[in-house]
Amino acid sequence: MASPSSYSTVAAGSTSIPAITALDVNHPYFLHASDNPGMVLTTVILTEQNYSQWRRSMEIALSSKLNLGFVDETYVRPAVNSMLLIYWIRCNNMVTSWILNSVSLDIRQSVVYMKTTHAIWEDLKVRYDHTNVPKLFNLRKELSHLTQGMMSIAAYFTKFRTIHDELECLSAKPRCTCTTCTCTINSKLEAYDQTVQLTQFLMGLNEHFTGVRGQILIMNPLPSLSQCYSILLQEENQREYTGNVSLNKDNIAMSIRQNTSGKSYQTKTSQKSVDTSVVVCEYCHMTGHIKEKYFCLHGYPPWHRLHGKPKPRPKSHKSTVAAHVSDNMAPSVSSEAASSNSGSLNLTDGQCK
Known part of the structure; x- marks a missing residue:
């Protein structure tokens, strides 16, 4: 703390203005250039329910600035003729502003006209520090x-x-407060x-x-x-x-299964979506399939329900057509032969019978 010898008095008319040649940074009345009345020392705003938490936060903040003595009255107000009085008043008002910035609006209006920081501190303690x-x-x-x-x-x-x-x-x-205690x-x-x-x-x-x-x-x-x-x-x-690694493995396996099933479905769909009415096999000359997918040549594909079974026997297109033609032509040939025979012999119906 600066000693009184470090201060001098400067005469200004009839008024004596105390002047400070130097003020140590560790002096309790020292204010940093960044200190201002609008500062908020703590984010905890005092309400009717959080006095203990607010008080603890304010004590930490004020002690870090060497201003805790203004609220617990460790720094008493200097005498009227003291050269430190105006600096005490300045610091007291600064701490008062910081306290007002950390309380709710309703509480602020009830303590804003109090003279000292200590008076505000004690009033808040009496009002909100209830039984624990x-x-x-x-x-x-x-x-x-x-x-x-x-x-x-x-x-x-x-x-x-x-x-x-x-x-x-x-x-x-x-706790034990004995200075010479040996009981640990x-x-x-x-x-x-x-x-x-x-x-x-x-x-x-x-x-x-x-x-x-x-x-x-x-x-x-x-x-x-x-x-x-x-x-x-x-x-x-x-x-x-x-868990993330196992989840990624499961997702990869599921994706592979989905892609495989999707490809199989697309293969089946593409195979079944061919217009079979215009497809002619070059091997058997029948419609409905092509030579590259003829079951009698290549067997049943994997997606077919008969996959693994023996190949089917091929059907001859010519024999099928010939049989169909002979069936259609047989009645007409028989009738023509009967009529020709009956015409050449000139037999009556009774004779024919």
């Missing part, structure tokens, strides 16, 4: 019923860690809490993590919750990769 017992009850109940379900490992871990950390914030466990009770309590936290996290995992869960439980020493999450995440990624 109901909140603790709901959080512990939610944590005891929390399971992975359809969530990924990352989503399940985030939800579990959020509930657990909020419980720790609302109900901090007592703090380290034992820390190890016990980590074991309870790890086992409770593993209890909510799905059944297909049973194998890796058993391997984690027999490790000595037990891994931390973060290390356990890393192991489970690798297992989940490996399962997804294996």
